[in-house]
Amino acid sequence: MQTYILNEGALNDNELLLSDEGKVFKGNFIAIVKEYTYANAWCNKESIKKFRKHEQLQKYLNKFYPEFTY
Numbered sequence: 001m002q003t004y005i006l007n008e009g010a011l012n013d014n015e016l017l018l019s020d021e022g023k024v025f026k027g028n029f030i031a032i033v034k035e036y037t038y039a040n041a042w043c044n045k046e047s048i049k050k051f052r053k054h055e056q057l058q059k060y061l062n063k064f065y066p067e068f069t070y
Helices: 054-064
Strands: 002-007 014-018 031-038 044-051
Antiparallel strands (some): 014 031, 031 044
8 A cells, every 4th residue: 555645734634545556445446535624723524535446536636636646
């Protein structure tokens, strides 16, 4: 598994988790994006997005993280 930081935050960093070549996460997902939104000064709300196709992942990254490349 490879981990990339998409965006650095004060409490948590938004992360991209990629499965290794030839392997997948449980549920046949190739990638997982963990994003955190501000809830209050002590915690953030976590949202998880999962992708089964590279095309879907690339489209999402181009829309929300255009400066990121992997």
